[in-house]
Amino acid sequence: MPFDRDYVLTIRGLTKTFSGVKALDNVELTVRQGEVHALMGENGAGKSTLMKILIGLLTADSGEILLDGHELKNGDVNEAMKRGIAMIHQEIMAVPELTVAQNIFLGRETTGSLFGWLNDNHLNQQAKQLLDQMGISIRPDTRMKYLSVAEMQMVEIAKAISNDARVIIMDEPTSALSDKEVATLFGIIRDLKQKGVAIIYISHKMDEIFTIADTITVLRDGQYIGTRPAADLDIDRLIAMMVGRELGSLFPESSIRKGNEVLSVRRISRTGAFSDVSFSVHEGEVLGIAGLMGAGRTEVARAIFGLDRISSGEIRIKGQPVVIRSPQDAIQYGIGYVSEDRKGWGFVPRLSVKQNITLASLPNHTKGGLLQEKSETDVATKMIADLRIKTASPDQHVLYLSGGNQQKVVIGKVLLASPDVIILDEPTRGIDIGAKAEIYKLINQLKASGIAIIMISSELPEILGLSDRILVLTKGKQAAMLSKEEATQETIMAYAMQY
Amino acid sequence: MKNTIDPYLKPVRESYRTRVSRLGKAGIFVAFIVVCVALSLITPRFLTVPNLMIIVTQVSINALLAFGVTFVIITGGIDLSLGSMVAVTGVVAALFARSETYPVVVPILAGLLSGLLFGAFNGFVITRSKVPPFIVTLGTMTIGRGLALILSKGRPISNLSDSFNFIGGGQLLGVPMPIIILVVLFAVCSVILRKTVLGRYMYAVGGNEQAAKASGIQINNVKMAVYTMSGLLAALAGIVLTSRITTGQPNAGAGFELDAIAAAIIGGTSTSGGTGTMAGTLIGALLIGVISNGLDLLNVSSYYQQVVMGVIIIGAVVLDSVNQK
Incomplete structure (x- = not known):
């Protein structure tokens, strides 16, 4: 595959084995700037393993990851973060007793003063700017524990953006959100697309995938099955790719023999x-x-x-x-x-x-x-x-x-x-x-x-x-x-x- | 339908984690054997029948307490009142064992009954209040020490009957009584844990209390049972100790709970509950005994021995936390 400027992320020939069992076998994934790329597959298909390798939590046995055309060092969390890969986890990982601003800048606290004392006002201002840009109305000095799950997620995304993320991975981001909150999240995702940020989106909810995704890549049993524009697929075809067989009718007719x-x-x-x-x-x-x-x-x-x-x-x-x-x-x-x-x-x-x-x-x-x-x-x-x-x-x-x-x-x-x-x-x-x-x-x-x-x-x-x-x-x-x-x-x- | 392979019926292989955790569980047994072999090579005095008898006799009291606390820790609890229960039950037994006033069953039953009541009280407070077991048994630890001092009027109770002193000091067919008691109780506790409904419920309550509740298990009954058994085993330890030192000592047993908890933890009982075996705990107690005996034989000062023991406890917990991952 020739190198293409549009591709912010290219993964080729990635293989990962756990004690003899192949979790990923020669997997590829190419993600364009500013696209929402859905990664689909049943549980155990290798989605999380692939994402863990991408953010450096696991080391691949072989294969390469190119970010903006340059190789990403394998198994290095800090490198992945510095180079602009961020993950919004299924379970929010934030410090509940710290404020929104403190969480956003955790580990990267900038000081506004001469002597390097921490300055919460300064932090809050920075956070407010960021949240305003995203169109989110959360006070930066609120403690994290008082936020709803949806709000915490927004803060996580804000954190990723403040980190200049180029690729944001979202793992089942809507599992705890109401319909209205999902709409807000999708609004933010569309903004991010405009800014050229690529989103890798993992979800089991079919309707969401077809609402938000531009491209869909399917994995099955650790194998790469294919990548298609979302517009070329429908639910049945996607399911067939995921399970490798037709499911037939999900709801077989059942007789009703109502008793006592x-x-x-x-x-x-x-x-x-x-x-x-x-x-x-x-x-x-x-x-x-x-x-x-x-x-x-x-x-x-x-x-x-x-x-x-x-x-x-x-x-x-x-x-x-x-x-x-x-x-x-x-x-x-x-x-x-x-x-x-x-x-x-x-x-x-x-x-x-x-x-x-x-x-x-x-x-x-x-x-x-x-x-x-x-x-x-x-x-x-x-x-x-x-x-x-x-x-x-x-x-x-x-x-x-x-x-x-x-x-x-x-x-x-x-x-x-x-x-x-x-x-x-x-x-x-x-x-x-x-x-x-x-x-x-x-x-x-x-x-x-x-x-x-x-x-x-x-x-x-x-x-x-x-x-x-x-x-x-x-x-x-x-x-x-x-x-x-x-x-x-x-x-x-x-x-x-x-x- | 026949020629399609259903991916849901493919058997999954035993996971890597399962195998690692099994290795971790075997680790303590391997460590124990390595230590024994090493000690017998270094000092010829280690691997002799009299020395081994001494070790097991010394270990027996800690092991009895450790069996009880293993039940408790498996359910996700803790019992810090073990040492005080040893003192209370020892004093109660001693009060009934002075000279030949009563037949020997009376002090034994009195001691056991006091342990049963003490343990049941722990269980009662823990199940009826929302106070964590750590706090409740921290409280009853102090209460127990006070009771032992009150009952004994602060003085050692001596002049115990010969038949009572036989329990801790006598021998049957050349085997010291504490060893016989240890072996019997090990068998009983293993059977309770592995072969009875109650034992299985302990794992369920410690492994996921909510799921246990939704399965119709009476959580409070299980907890009452483990704290009561812990009290009974502490009473047995108290009786053996009192008999061995031929004195009811209100200050006996201080700090014993920590050695017992250490034995359970070294033996692979997870402090987060839901796992643990009696065999592991027995090995844990024996390992502590063997190491301190070995260090004695090598003339290592008891100051250093404490440092070594601490390192072993932390090492065992590190092993445990690796398993949990």
Whole structure:
């Protein structure tokens, strides 16, 4: 490939091996000035490894990186930073107790005075100029901890700009942002483009990619698959590039064989979280719960599962009123809960796949007070096969599995406690598209086996594709109960934004 | 469908990290053997049956405490009151062991009961309040020392019965009693940790308390259990110590908690919770014992011994933090 002035960044033949496993194999990437270049691939495709090499956190085995036509020294964080490469991390790395200005200039404090004393006024002025240029109204003397995630991200970007960044890497920058904040971020990205800054943009959200990206490069299993102008691709073609096969329909038709009522709640409320919510769910039925962030969906789920108390209302299991004070009670009554926060409430990272799967039903595997290893292994092996969990062995620590497989382990654990009703809270959050398809298939299988399912999701296609009925919550209140026929993206959004 | 290879079914290889961390866990065993071999080459007095008996006997009290604190640390807690519990339970046992007033089971049961109550009190305060275990047991450490002084009126309790003194000083078939107690308790604690629901719950609570809660585990019961067991094991240590020195000493056991925590940590128990084994802790305690015995035999002053021990503790934690990454 001849050297082209337009290309601010050229990566060629990059290979990285971790103890014999090729994480990157002869990967290339060329990024033009002033373009938004989306880097796509499933989890484990090698995106983060590539970016870590680019910012100097890892050293490549072979291959070269050219920045403005000059070779970038491999594995040197300071060099990469000096030469203008910056990364906005998924988890914001800032010092919460320092101010915005102090964070922006951290490590590069310039002093306004003769003797080199630190001068916060001077720092604040500089920061204010910078933020004004970006059109952001954040006070430079605010402590970082008082900012929203979106604001922190803006500050990180300001920091990168103040560093004269030529290439800014954004890793899932919108994962914690509201729609309005996303719009602001995209505005800033467009400004940066005007200034000739190149953005490498990593995201799982397809609609975003097609909104903001000019060019798309796809990696799969550490291999370079191709680079295309975004305009030449659509979602289906992009997914095909990413997974290397057609997924078929994400949402297969499922039969509805609605059975008896399993769970019903009547006018349940929890002060400050939700009020007067009523619904029921039957055997073999999927009840979708839709709503915006903060609508009280997770709070309802937590209350039913006994993680929080309800302040009024009634919960019935198979027609009988019950009082649920703790997750133990909920499990006894046949309720299973898969949390939206997989890492926080789902699995124990340093226990094995097997030990996590049996965790909620452990007393079933004892004899004379002692654990029966074989019985545990048998059950876990079967669950691993049934749910198609990709793991080296049942004894692998869950920590080392991919997000989709971790989610399946949590679902497996809940299933082993043989629930009659399962609450799935954002079951596909943060997992890649191939694994999503697997989870959808699984939900339909559970449904076919007669389990009642309550599924909370922020992804409307998911809600519409899987639910038999849809409950829409708004600001802690019940806005609508829609049948499959009534529900469209528009009707759901209209109810969700009501009040 | 059959001829397409599904990428989700490809088995993943055991990760590099898993292998490194396994090496780290084996590291302490290797270190222990290296130290033993080295010492037996340097000084012929090391590898003799009487010397080894002395080492294990001396190690036994620390090891009993370390077993208890291993349970606690695995759940993500800490117990600083071990040394004071040794004193309280030792004094209580001694009060019932003076001359031949009661059969020997009475002082033993009294000592164990006091340890059980003390440990349960730790567990109760920790589970009912939001106060961190470090602070609670720091408080009960001082309370315990005070109780030991009150119960003994500040004086050593001597003239204990021969049958009581047999526990720490006697031998069975040529093996000192403390060694027998150590071996039995090691077996019991290993089984509890590896083979019971409670043991698994300890790892779950320490590894991710929220996930454990969402799995229907009664977190507070698990915590009550570990602090109570820690108290029971401290009581056993207190009884063995009192019997060995044939005196109930209100000032006994000061600082013992730190040696016990050190043994657990050297043995690979992570202070962040969720990992650890009894075998590791036993080796940790033995390593401390072997090194101090070896340094004694080599006539290294006890001042230097403390420096060496500190270096070993930090080294073990460095090893642990490498594993955590």
